[in-house]
Amino acid sequence: MLPHATIADIPPDVRAQIMARLEELARVERVRIILAVESGSRAWGFASADSDFDVRFLYVRRLEDYAALRVPRDVIERPIEGELDLNGWDLRKALSLGLRWNPALVEWLTSPIVYAETGWEAAALRRLFAVPQNAQALIRHYFGLAHRQYGRHIDGRDEVNLKKYFYVVRPAAALLWLEQRPDETPPMSLPALLDGVSLPDDVAHAIVDLR
Secondary structure (H helix, E strand, O other): OOOOOOHHHOOHHHHHHHHHHHHHHHHHHOEEEEEEEEOOHHHHOOOOOOOOEEEEEEEEEOHHHHHOOOOOOOEEEOOOEOOEEEEEEEHHHHHHHHHOOOHHHHHHHOOOOEEEEOOOHHHHHHHHHOOOOOHHHHHHHHHHHHHHHHHHHOOOOOOOOHHHHHHHHHHHHHHHHHHHOOOOOOOOOHHHHHHOOOOOHHHHHHHHHOO
16 A cells, blocks of 8 residues: 655655745735645655655735736746745636636645645635536546656656656546546545555555555
8 A cells, every 4th residue: 555645744844944935935925825735746645755845835915916907927936946846826817727627726725735724715715626527527637647648758668767657557546536436536646546446456566566
């Protein structure tokens, strides 16, 4: 069985660094961060020693910023510094993407590693969007993701980094989830996906052996 990712997997010094970066960003940009999560392989459950910390966040600006003639960008991005990769979306952008069903937003809302959550907005977004909505859209998303990752990292290669197999296994497990549990949105974490589907014993053991 693969271990489930939790906030305890993030070293305390890294957590402190992330929070300091987020607090500085909020002050400089004059925003309130309503949710900050881990979104990459650390949250997916198969981080390697050299994995970055992919911090994604949602934020709201001041009321006067939304009423201004020139509205600020709805994305905040910061250059990667060391192992930290930070970027986020304005709440208005998140709502717009959610209405069109955006898989990335759903994964942010359901990440098992939450650095910060303030206010009521993130919980409201989960009630709206982190629920089954469009099974066909989910199927297209995860099939396309598996196909792209296979072509990018595995197909035709004599040697493959073991971690790259997980980039294909995760969307494949999500597709299996949708087949076996069509009324439930697949979790973003690979261990949670594998816990929730039925697999032949040899396949389950082979996936665990990739660790």
